[in-house]
Amino acid sequence: MRRGVAALLIASLLGLSGVAMAQPPTKIARIGVLSGSVASNVRFRDYAGTKACQSCHESYVASWLKSPANQAIATKVIGATLAGWIYCRDHQAACVGYTLKAGPTLPKGHQTWMMNQINELIWPSASGGIGIMNAADFNRTASIAKQFGVIKKAPSGAYRTDLASAAVAGLKKQGLDVFGKTWKPLNVKVSPGGK
DSSP: OHHHHHHHHHHHHTTOSSSOTTSOHHHHHHTTTTOGGGGGGOOEEOSTTOOEESSHHHHHHHHHTTSHHHHHHHHHHHHHHHHHHHHHHHOHHHHHHHHHHTOOSSOHHHHHHHHHHHHHHHSSOOSSSTTOOOHHHHHHHHHHHHHTTSOSSOOSSOOOOHHHHHHHHHHHHTTOOSSOTTOOOOOOOOOGGGO
């Protein structure tokens, strides 16, 4: 069950809807996410034929995070994830290499461009550091979603920052730059077929 909780927690922390949009329900069940009474209350939506669970993980993760021990685990997972993004900011070529070793379907040129694009979304981090939700950005997004009928009312309590803030504090103690104010995007030329 621990492995299932870890996968669920990571997916939730990364903001995935369902454990993994591209995983079939049988694989999700195998890693322990849909065990016990949770499975009887699950509604699946068909995203590109995946039948991914749309909302089964939110209450499970919220319940799991009530434990201080589990909050400590979550903080470590968040810290390790953010440290990885800090590393990829400072070592883009190495991170592209790791991706290529994993056997992606898209070649080096595309992966290099993509790493640059992701870094551009993260850096520089203006709020409390990498991984910390900017309340003004959240409120603006919620307002736009409400204006165009995506949501009926602005959400309250939709996110928390305590775990990420604790993780960022730990990264600062390690001497890591959690803001990336001096990061500049690479000039990546897009090539035919991403080669």
